[in-house]
Amino acid sequence: MIENVIELHDATIMQEQQAVLQGVTFTLEKSAFAYLVGRTGSGKSSLLKTLYADLPLQSGTGSVAGFPLSRLSASKVPYLRRRLGIVFQDFQLLSDRSVAENLMFVLNATGWKGKAKKQQRISDVLTQVGLNGTANRMPHRLSGGEQQRVVIARAMLNEPVLLLADEPTGNLDPDVSDSxxxxxxxxxxxxxAILMATHNFQLIEKYPHRVLTCKDGELLDSTKQR
Structure with missing residues (x-):
């Protein structure tokens, strides 16, 4: 069993040939929750992209959901991503397809078989995010908060061990952010486990968890500063 869903040791995080974070060492345990904070350009998104193998890990060692990042072949990346849920600030839903079709697209792309099984999974995740009855609606007929719930449902389809969220409340008003x-x-x-990048310090105060801060090229850990 994987005890840590993220392990990075002395990692360098790159962004367009520039090192934005150096000496990054941290673990995230199974079922843990941590925030990732820092100014724009401090390396938050690049760190997340490294974790889901959109950017290569150039130096140091790391693993995510049991997959080693430093020697991860391109053919293995889809298998890593099946263990992850990824939630973006801009919803990236397919505007010409219904909610159910958006979710079906992901199930088909990740190799699910059996129509009934896929329909049941779609029903389960929509129930999980409180969106019963929206399966046949088009994304533009949903509020921003509902669209973000569809994105979270999409991220949960493959029962991920880790959810990576990049500013998931960035475009939402406070009440919706709360929900x-x-x-x-x-x-x-x-x-x-959840690793959530955010600028919203009111949310962090209201829902306190461990905080990882990108600052001056380093990753600072609230659990190590006490």
Missing amino acids: IMQLFGEINNSGT
């Missing part, structure tokens, strides 16, 4: 945080809390309590 998304409560949903993340439920997902986390059911056993999925």
